[in-house]
Amino acid sequence: MLDTIGERQLLDWQFQWRRTLEGYLRRLADNGVTRQSLDWPQSWHWDWRAKIDEVRGLLGHTGYSVVCRDVTQGMMRLDLASRMARIDDQMGKPLVYVDYLEIAPWNWNEPYADPPLYRGIGQLLIRTAIQRSFDEGFHGRVGLHSLPQAVTFYERCGFINLGANPNEYRGLLPYFEITTDRAKTFL
Amino acid sequence: MSKKTMTLNLTEAEMSALEALCAKKDLSKTGLMRQALRLYQMIDTRVERGGKLYFEDDQTREKSEIMML
Numbered sequence: 001m002l003d004t005i006g007e008r009q010l011l012d013w014q015f016q017w018r019r020t021l022e023g024y025l026r027r028l029a030d031n032g033v034t035r036q037s038l039d040w041p042q043s044w045h046w047d048w049r050a051k052i053d054e055v056r057g058l059l060g061h062t063g064y065s066v067v068c069r070d071v072t073q074g075m076m077r078l079d080l081a082s083r084m085a086r087i088d089d090q091m092g093k094p095l096v097y098v099d100y101l102e103i104a105p106w107n108w109n110e111p112y113a114d115p116p117l118y119r120g121i122g123q124l125l126i127r128t129a130i131q132r133s134f135d136e137g138f139h140g141r142v143g144l145h146s147l148p149q150a151v152t153f154y155e156r157c158g159f160i161n162l163g164a165n166p167n168e169y170r171g172l173l174p175y176f177e178i179t180t181d182r183a184k185t186f187l
Numbered sequence: 188m189s190k191k192t193m194t195l196n197l198t199e200a201e202m203s204a205l206e207a208l209c210a211k212k213d214l215s216k217t218g219l220m221r222q223a224l225r226l227y228q229m230i231d232t233r234v235e236r237g238g239k240l241y242f243e244d245d246q247t248r249e250k251s252e253i254m255m256l
Contacts, residue, residue, distance in 0.1 A: 058232060060225035081225035093213050094222060137218040 001128060005052050005063035005075050012072035012104075013048045020105040027112050039111050042147040043102050051077055051100055061099070064128050066121050074103040074121035078129060085141050086162060087177050095141035095177070096133040101125050126157050130183045140183025145173040158182040195220070 002009075021044060033039045055061035060081030066074040076098060083097035103121040106114070126142075133140050146154050151174060155161065159176035168175070178186070197205065209219050230240055240253040 058225075058229055060229045081222055081229060092211070137214055139213065 002065045002067060005065050009065045009072040010049050017104050024105055024113055031112055042149050066124055073107060073118055074125050076101040076125040083143055090141055094138050095143050096129050096138060098129055098144035139180045143177040145169055146176050158186045
C-alpha cells in the first residue's frame, strides 16, 4: 500500500488499466451489452490523471494506491477536510470522504470478465480509509457516494445507506457512511 | 511524516471559540487547526482559480456569496 498516487500509478492507469478496459468494453459490446445497460462499468470514463491534477498540492486531499508485482492494482482519492458526517449520532463531525475508489479492470469480478487476478483490493482500500480516519482523530467515520454497481460492496463493508439526494450527483448516487462501531468491526 | 511544533497566541475569545469547536467537532486542538488550514487552503486555491464560495439556504435555495478578499 502506498500513501500516494504517483506518476507511476498514473502511467499504469493510462497504459495498462485502459488497455484492459477497452478489451473488456469490446467484449461487452460483442455480447450485446450497451452503455445504458447495468452491466456496463459505471467508472469506465474516469480519468485518474485529471482527478489527481485537480487536487495536487491541496492539504485536504490525499491518495492511496495498492501495488502488487510492480503494477498498480487499485487507487483511492480521499477528501479529509470538506465533508461532514450525516448520520444522527455523528452529524456535523469530520470524516474521511472517499472521492473515488477504483480497482484495476483485471481484478473486476463482473459478467464477461476474466476471473479476477487479485481479490480484496477494494476492501484493502476501505480498510485504509477507515484507518486514516482513526489516525486523523475522526474515530473511524468514513463517508462516500457510491456508484449503483458498488452498492452491495459498501453494504458488505458495513456502511449504512442513507439514500440518494436529488441535489447531489443528479440524485443518481446513494450516500453511504460508516460509524465508529461499525468501523471497528470492519477492521 | 515529520511534524513541527508551534506556539499559538490567541485571545481569550479566540481560545473559547477554539475549545467550543473542538468539543462540537470531537477534535483535539491540533486536529481542529489542521482541518481549518486544509479548508482555508482549499477555499483560497479554488477562489484563485476563479471559483466563488456560496452558502445556499436549503429551503429557499437563496444563495449568499462569501467574499474572499
